[in-house]
Amino acid sequence: MPNFDSLVAFPPSADATGLWYIVGTGASVLVDCEGAPPIGVRSPVETAEPPIFMGLLDGVPAWAVGTNEPSDVPDGYQWQPLRSLGAQLDTPSWMLAGRGVQLVEWARTSRFCGRCGTATELATRERAAWCAHCGLNAYPRLAPAIIVTVERGDTIxxxxxxxxxxxxxxxxxxAEPGETLEETVRREVREEVGVEVGVIRYFDSQPWPFPHSLMIGFFATWVSGEIQIDGEEIVDAGWFKADSLPEIPPPLSIARRLIDDWVSRQD
Ligand SMILES: [Zn+2]
Incomplete structure (x- = not known):
């Protein structure tokens, strides 16, 4: 697995050649047939947006840059949706592509100060868009979201x-402003299926760049209430045994890993 060091300032000792995570107008990335980004001293396609240094991937500088997705791309390269790229890449490489998409989207939506309207510039010491006029820093937007499986006896x-x-x-x-993640778990489960949960245990987390979520996974145990779906966000719900699961999400997602972990704990 490749190793990624997140850095903001470009290290002077690093080779100028780097990996270019070029982000089109949507959440699409320029990659070769194996899902790899172009490598070189600069982006191989025209980019009007400022390059963002992300860090070092196995010692190689990694850059993210936005473009209006020109159709003439280098031989062997194509625009590919970030979502489908997940099937081709190892997790760290896919996460880095997702990081690039999020940072470009942040730069695109932080061009002017939210307080005084002055054009911002990228800070050099931290990941921030800085206003030289009033000093406001705009940090990359992240939306924390809980994801939870509720366990009841031998069902989920x-x-x-x-x-x-x-x-x-x-x-x-x-999560809502002012809420702990545990409160978010209890509220969401109550709102979506009308069930109360007791013990809540942390599982793992996963950045989910569609467009800027951070998924925080939990296991919870049922204490009371029968399923009453909200009919808005959830159209059906049920208690399932490990040997009779319905269609579940693909392996890349934290949702699937939550379910797999529970299955592995059943007899
Ligand atoms: Zn300002």
């Missing part, structure tokens, strides 16, 4: 979200 609660097309997954929702 999975829900079908609107637009899931038959797939059942862990419940999820964004």
């Amino acid at each position: 609660l999975l829900g079908q979200g609107r637009g899931f097309q038959g797939m059942y997954s862990a419940l999820a929702g964004f």
Whole structure:
């Protein structure tokens, strides 16, 4: 697995040649047929947006830069949606592509100070868009969201979200200002399926750059209430045994890893 060191300032000792994570107009990235970004001293396509130094991937500088997605790209390269790239890459490489997409999107939406309207510049010591006029720093936007499986005896609660097309997954929702993650877990489970949970245990986390979520995974145990779906976000939900699971999310997602972990703990 490649190793990534996150850095803001370009280290003077590093080779100028680097990996270019070139981000198109949507969440698409310029990659070769194996999902690798172009490598060189500069971006191989025209880019009007400022390059953002992300850090070193196995010692090689990694850059993110936005462009208006020109159709003439170097031979062997193509624009590929970040989402589908996940199937081709190891997790650290896919995460780095996701980091590039998020940073470019942040730079695009932080060009002017939110307080005084002056054009911002990228800070050199930290990841921030800095206003030279009033001193405001705009940091990259991150939306923390919980994702949780509820356990009850030998069953697990999975829900079908609107637009899931038959797939059942862990419940999820964004943290609100002023809320702890544990409070978010209790509220989301209550709102979406009408169930109360007791013990909550942390599992793992995963950046989810669609567009800027940080998924924080938990296991929770049922204490009371029967399923009453909200009918808005969740269109169906049920308690499932390990040997009769419905269609569940693909392996890359933290939702799938939550479910797999629970399955591995069943007899
Ligand atoms: Zn300002």
